[in-house]
Amino acid sequence: MATVVEPRPMISEEAAPNGTVSPLESLPPIDPAIILQPNDIKAVPALVGEIVSRGLTAVKGDDQARVALLESARALVRALEKPRETMIRHCWADNTAFSALALGIDTGVWVYLGADDKPKTVADIAAATKIEPALLSRLLKHVAAMGYIHETGRDEYRPSSFSKSLTIPIIGAGYQIFTGPGSTGGLGKCVSSLPAYLKSTGYKTPNSMSDGNLQFSHETKLNMFEWLHANPPTGQQFNQHMGGYAQGRPRWLDDGFYPVQERLIEGFSGETLLVDIGGSVGHDINEFATRFPDAKGRLVLQDVEAVISTITENQISPKIERTVYDFFTEQPVKGARAYYMHSILHDWPDEVSLKILANIKAAMTPGVSRLLINENVIPDVGAQWEATALDVMMATLLSSRERTRVDWIRLLEDGAGLKVTNVYTFANGVESLIEVVLPETETE
Ligand SMILES: C[S@@+](CC[C@H](N)C(=O)[O-])C[C@H]1O[C@@H](n2cnc3c(N)ncnc32)[C@H](O)[C@@H]1O
Structure with a gap:
């Protein structure tokens, strides 16, 4: 069937206010034929080559090779997909799978399915979770079609490693805060409201904690943390989610990252x-x-x-004062190391941030105290998607941002009057450790 395609999607009124003609209107339209062509078929042979060579190293347990292989595999999927397929995945498939996974966490579907590796029928899972079997059948079919559980027969499934992991709070909690609690729509509601919110501001960088996108979306004056705690158990789930985010990532305490012994102990x-x-x-x-364990001093x-x-x-640890x-x-706490x-x-x-920094600065002792800021330092080119996703999430939820090196220097030195002694960076996509001292200090 021939595809009927409009020249381009409608551009919002902000781009062409009061009936004026936007300069965008004079740009040539894109040939609709590309919709049915792979996004980048020419890139496929090189990506397949990369996958073969990286695959051999990755299966030997080299995690950096695994991450590189994953990037090649993702690039291959994007290159092979046709625009229509990418669009359907974005608009229908990923978000409905997310909802089905969240529902499975809330109702215990993944707990029941993952109790052992034996296949289980929809009827049994439905009986254990009190979900109508016909509904569960449809949801599990989609989750299996998306590759998150294994279909072993008609209305019969086996868990995957991933579906089992959804029963661990630090993995499952993220799905819950983005969908709930109750009928709030959770933080996910803020993600879908972002375009409308930014349109309402005339597309300006959000910078108000109490009047940003989350407040627009949830009709509240509370900031995100206040909103989370006012909507239990979302606050607790958020803490678990932060624990999940940190899992398996290189930490500032790892060998070769920040010289803890030399700089602190x-x-x-x-x-x-x-x-x-x-x-x-x-x-x-x-x-x-x-x-x-032998380091001296209060924690x-x-x-x-x-x-x-x-x-x-x-x-x-009981050594830690809460x-x-x-x-x-x-x-x-004054004069801490x-x-x-x-x-x-x-x-x-x-x-x-300057208010938070001023309180720390006032407590620091020259020549003794260091401020250690463990955050993303977004590179000017080649930023990694996890960090860029977090940056947009910060704008979405807190009217804040991930910062580039220039942003950090501007904040810490020009703004707070501190001195950055070094930025310790382990790898792209990993949070850096920014070491900061008082400007008058001799400790460098
Ligand atoms: C993004 S979480 C980071 C938590 C932790 N540092 C980590 O990396 O997992 C931000 C933390 O700031 C805390 N927080 C928010 N407002 C605060 C305030 N006014 N005073 C102290 N802590 C606050 C939150 O409760 C939350 O634990």
């Missing part, structure tokens, strides 16, 4: 060694306590009450 004889500001349930500072975890109160007795602290108030912040400043626009 050696020669330190003060009172407090490390303060983890906004440290959530303590995954980073606990890792520090585990890796450096202090700080976060808001709603987070600190969720930490169970044995969840983190304290409730609001980083917009005076920092109570290191004030550490992981994924904090990316949550806040510059103006607000």
Whole structure:
């Protein structure tokens, strides 16, 4: 059947206000024939070659080779797909699979299916989860068609490693915060409202914590953290999601990343060694306590009450002091060797970040204290998709941003009056460790 295609999608009124003709209108239309051609068939032979050569190294357990292979495999899919297929995947397939996976987490489908590796019928899963069998049958068919579980027969499925992992809170929680709780639509609602919100602002960079896209989407004045905690159990799920995000990623404590022994531990004889500001349930500072059990000095975890109160007795090392602290108030721990912040400043626009930084700066002792900022430093070219996704997510949820090196220097040196001594970067797509001192300090 012949495809009838309009010359181009309608461009919004903002591009051509008051009936004027947008300069975009005079640009030549794209030939609709490309819709039915692969996106980049010429790239396919080279990508297949890459996959073969990288595949051999990746299966030997080299994780960097695995990641490179994955990028080649993704590029191959994009090159082979026709625009129509990519569009259907984006608009129908990925988002409905996401909803079905989230529903399976909420109802225990993946728990039941993953109890062992034996195939299970829809009837049995439906009985265990109280989902109408006819409905479950359709949902599981799609999840299997998308490759997330294995179809073993008619209305019969076997779990995959991935579907089993959905039963682990740090993996499953992300799906829950993006779809719920209740009928709120969760954070996912904010993702779909972003174009409309930005249109309403005349396409300006969002910079208001209390009047941004999340507030537009959920009709609230609460900022994201307040909204999460006001909609339980989303706050707790968010903490789990952050734990999941950090899994398996290189950490600043890894060998060859930041010289912890030399920069923090050696020669330190003060009172407090490390303060983890906004440290959530303590995954980073606990890792520090585990890796450096003999390091001298207090280890202090700080976060808001709603987070600190969720930490169970044995969840983190007893050496770690769990304290409730609001980083917009005076920092109570003075002269620590290191004030550490992981994924904090990316949550806040510059103006607000400067308030957080001022409180830390006032507590730092020249020649002793270092501020360690564990964040993405987005490269000017060749940024990795996980970091760019996070950047757009920051604009979507918090009117904030991931920052480039220039952005960081502007914020930390020009704005906060601190001095950046070094940016320790492990690999593209991995968060860097920005080491900062007081400008008058001799500690470099
Ligand atoms: C993106 S999470 C990062 C958590 C942790 N550092 C990590 O990397 O997993 C931001 C953290 O900042 C905390 N936070 C938000 N507002 C805060 C405030 N005013 N004072 C202290 N912590 C706050 C949140 O509770 C949350 O744990």
